[in-house]
Amino acid sequence: MQIKSVTFKNYKKVPNGTIEFKDSGLYVFRAQTEQGKTSAINAISYLMQALDPTPVPTTLGKTSGNILGVYKTNKGEIVEVSEVVETNGKTKFSMTYNDIKENSVTSIRDLFNITNISMDKFLALGETAEGRRKQLEYILNILSNEDKINFYELKDKEKKLFEERTEVNRDVKKLTTLLQTNKLSEEEITFLSQKEEIQKLLNKLNTDLNNIEIEKQKKKNLEQSKEIFKSNTAIALHQIKDEFDINTMQEFNNIVNKIITLYDNDINNIEIVDTSIIQERIKIGKQKIEELNKIEIKQGIYLENEKENKILIEKQKKLNAEIDKVRTDLEQFFENKQFPIPELVISSAEEGLSIKTEYGILPFNSTQLSTSQVMMIVLKIMYYINKNTNIIFLGRLESFDEDKMNTLIKFAKEFKVQIISDEVVKKSDNFVVDVYYDVDQFENIYTVPIPQSQKIDIPQKIENRKLKEQETISLEIPKEVENKEQKEEKINDFLSQETLF
Helix, strand or coil, X not given: CEEEEEEEECECCCCCEEEECXXXXXXXXXXXXXXXXXXXXXXXXXXXXXXXXXXXXXXXCCCEEEEEEEEECCCCCEEEEEEEEECCCCEEEEEEECCEEECCHHHHHHHHCXXXXXXXXXXXXXXXXXXXXXXXXXXXXXXXXXXXXXXXXXXXXXXXXXXXXXXXXXXXXXXXXXXXXHXXXXXXXXXXXXXXXXXXXXXXXXXXXXXXXXXXXXXXXXHHHHHHHHHHHHHHHHHHCCCCCHHHHHHHXXXXXXXXXXXXXXXXXXXXXXXXXXHHHHXXXXXXXXXXHHHHHHHXXXXXHHHHHHHHHHHHHHHHHHHHHHHHHHHHHHHHCCCCCCCEEECCCCCCEEEEECCEEEECCCCCCCHHHHHHHXXXXXXXXXXXXXXXXXXXXXXXXXXXXXXXXXHHHHHCCEEEEEEECCCCCEEEEEEECCCCCEEEEEEEECCHHHCXXXXXXXXXXXXXXXXXXXXXXXXXXXXHHHHHHHHHHHHHHHCCC
């Protein structure tokens, strides 16, 4: 689908007239600022979309206008699309195809199936992550629906793997911090190795203390037995003293004294050791055991965390391998699908577009890439996105040098497309359209004088602005009650006048 002609009547600032297009080539619309170049180019696109977002599409002072675009299909069939516009922004589209007239915007959109994106806007999208995601959406329009589904499945898998890996990375980082916190020092490790020896010593001290306590009790029992014996024998001797003679009683006393002596010997043989030192050592030993128990708990936590961390690190490695595989699949996706731009690489929206070169895969913003290389890829993207139309809307041509012009012209010839752009001319009274077949070979296909009412007269514009400001003041509209439409109207008017300075 290529455009054969477009006719304007009372449409914005576009001069009335018909532009007759040739076949393939680079078309440049030239005029001063605010003289309808961009409006004319946009209108060609709007016709194919059956959509005109312009708030006030008519020429100033006119109540209605219209545009008629004539297109030729790849089969040579003629398609006419017209748009009737009114001052209030209302539009009406109609199409004549195979001698059948339709007023259905859906039929127009289905026939042209155009994606509204110019080359300069597509390149600008690469500056942000959101824009790069939009670039990806445009490029995927080149694929079949099945391939698009497969691609998004891969992207969805990549996203889930990234999210899972992010969670694992967070857990690994957390556990690494815990491992550092709970890792035993060399002093703690040495101290822990002494636990068995300390426990044995503590057990021995407790045994010794227990034995001393037994001996104490034994001595106490002997002393009590001795006293009881002495008491009992004293009573017994008193009761029998009258029954026995003195010699017999003396023998009894000797026996009692011997027994008491035996008690005394047994009591004296039991040596009682001071237990204060042992008790202090036991107290210190218990404190050491408590400290060792805490160290063991700390070591247990460390070993548990270490075990869990090893499992997570293995999972991390597995996820990294899976992500690398998905990325490889994404990088090779277009090759496997016989993508018409094999040198284009898309790994992720975050990283943006890349190009396969003799130096490897390089991003679009790489200084190792020439402007022509980037331009050729983007031109191919524009071509395949809207292959049904064979029209590429380039954007402004102000910064294009000879190399860029050559690239554009070469592409237009090779792919048999119409590339449409505009260029600001500072001093010109005409609205001009030229078609380039070579850098130095072009043909003027349209030249029309700009109406006097549209020419820029700076002194008069300044005077008009002053008068308008006075009128605005006299109306005395409080700022707080101005509605949104009034504010936008003032802003738009102000900006349109500011372009004069």
